[in-house]
Amino acid sequence: MIVESIAGVLTVYFLLGQFVHIERIVKKLLPYGIILVLYLRWVQLDQGLIKHSLLEMTLAKCRTYAPIATFVAGDAIVIITVIQLTYIVFDYLRKLRYGLSKKQAINKLGNAALATLNYIPMLQRKVRSEIQKIEKDIEHSIQEQGKSPVEFPKIYELPAKGKSPEEVLDTMTKMVKGEDARWKDGLVSGAVYHGEEAHLELLNKASSLFSVTNPLHADLWPSVVRFEAEVIAMTASMMSGGSPDVCGTLSSGGTESIVLATKTHRDWFRHDHNITAPEVIAAVTAHAAIDKACDMFGIKLIKVPVDPVTFQIDLKAVQWNITANTIMIYSSAPNFPQGTIDDIEALSAIATRYGIGLHVDACLGGFVLPFARDLGIPLPKFDFSLPGVTSMSCDTHKYGYASKGTSVVLYKNKAIRRFQYFAFSDWTGGLYATPTIAGSRPGALSAACWASMVKMGKEGYMEKTKGIMETVAIIKKGIKSIKELYILGNPQAMVVCFGSNEFNILKVSDHMSKLGWSLNALQHPTAVHICVTVRHIGKGEKFLAALREAVEVVMKDPQGKLSGGSAIYGMASTMPAGPVEDILRIYTDATLSL
Ligand SMILES: *Cc1c(COP(=O)(O)O)cnc(C)c1O
16 A cells, blocks of 8 residues: 555656645645644534543553554654655756766865865965966956056046046047947947947937936836836737736846846745745756846756757756746746757746746847747747746847846736835835835936837837848858858857867957957857847858958967967866856956956
């Protein structure tokens, strides 16, 4: 009997994964069950049907049934042990299949070893002097980078006397002139998504009109509040799949949208299912913003691999890692590194079946994919037309062509969105509620964002998307014709990622930067990508010419050393994560010092 019951329960758990539901239902019903039992006991006591407390009865029963109790306890121990052992085996299998990669394991060991060595005073000194050397190097290289073409004296404290507006603007104009040239030629991957003169002028005028506004004061500036609502409505209408319930909020950027979606799922599942140790599942290709969000909220983030050929999230790995504590699966449309779109239709089915959330990171794709689809480019489903999708992030400040500082986070319905809000009624400063992380918000940016979307219109976005997708097609075809290179995955959007079996591809990006092109370096696996924007329209052949030249140069000495920025990636790949992250913090220090 017992063996059959255990087998039955485990079959349900492993094969159907329904244990998640049962556990949640039991947790929810438990308090009501206790109240019901107490009530029934009270009624029986009232009617004189019982004379002893449960404890007395239990003790009496224990005495009578001691031998049976021993027997039952023995069985219970065995049952629990078997279940625990099964959990351990299951966990081991999961780790074996989808746990630490070799690199991660080495990382862990390396970090532990370094931490131990750090206790030895002699080594401590050595490490410290090494770190100081690295600090100096980094500071030096940043200062080199920060050198403006015109010399401006550095300001270390508030000037005693103010300068005239003309003088201030004159300095600033000279500063920005030196920096404009870099992106205006269209040689930078991503970074500037539109950048045409007339468009920039509109954004600047719109934000200057509303430069004092703050949507926190809805009574003072109803128009910026309306801009926000309209930006959200316009974005929702592109993604809703026809559902009138899709809604959202305006945030300061992709990262905040992702942080907010994570917070919303955390609070939603805590409220509905009492989950206090939440877990999120994301592919290794997910944007680092999800790592940051989980880090901020103390959420366990389970990273699963991607298919080595398609670079889409491994669906089996996702299913293997779902537990009763899973609140959200994170997917990308497309992801940043390879520009591939996860199988969101399949993820939606999984999310629906297990009753968990599904976030679609369309930070990059939000304002490209819907228009590409309408242009007739075959694309998989990725939005709220899929029933499992519970939230999405769409960056207006990328392909929405707005000024930096806005993004939209969307939800399946208002009930979910409400978990994002903060409301506090007891503050001595008054009744307080905010929709996002910020308190005061820049109405100027909402105004510029609104201006961008209304000026572009669907027609404008379609036209730019057409140009971008044509450029992507040219670049893809060109790279395929270079025999030393290969494309990673099947890029369906505006990112094209490539690598090489002949040499370290970072050498190509090094040489490309000598030719004035700034590409993105990627790791695990080592690759390079270009994120095609409006700046690249019509420059596909120019890019390919530079790429061919770079490959030719590298092929003259394919085993040569890495230089420039790539050398850092080369070094990082040989070190455990701890020291690399220390160096990243040192780098951040350096960017913040004069
Ligand atoms: C840019 C980007 C983000 C984060 O956006 P920020 O605006 O930089 O905070 C998230 N996901 C993807 C895929 C992105 O490309």
